[in-house]
Amino acid sequence: MEPESSVQDPEENKYTSVCVGREDDIKKSERMTAVVHDREVVIFYHKGEYHAMDIRCYHSGGPLHLGEIEDFDGRPCIVCPWHKYKITLATGEGLYQSINPKDPSAKPKWCSKGIKQRIHAVSVDNGNIYVTLSREPFRCDSDFYATGDFRVIQSSS
């Protein structure tokens, strides 16, 4: 028997946008937390731009919504309050400083570990903020703390 075409795939439902709050509110608080299809996210409003990412740090699950935002190498980053890892707001890259041990006079250089924190899409419509979960197929380190046993919010399904 053919499945009814009107029945939506639950996997697809996870990628519908969810209203998380009002633009006026996040502009005042500059951050908010939300649960989007059972995934906890933090949304930052920084210098006129919105950024959403998994709320728990890719390193050990630290609470990124309690971190400070600072620029490193000209890139705005959330600094995890637990061990001070730096994560770019725009891309979710982990940044670190490296130095060439063979050249002690060299200045430390900012480098990227690659994308570590999953970034989600934010849109604004009629004063409401919407988040759409990332469906990028690569495995992100932050997925570990956003799913399975580490997920605080339990699935209602």
Ligand code: FES
């Ligand atoms: Fe975030 Fe360790 S848990 S830096």
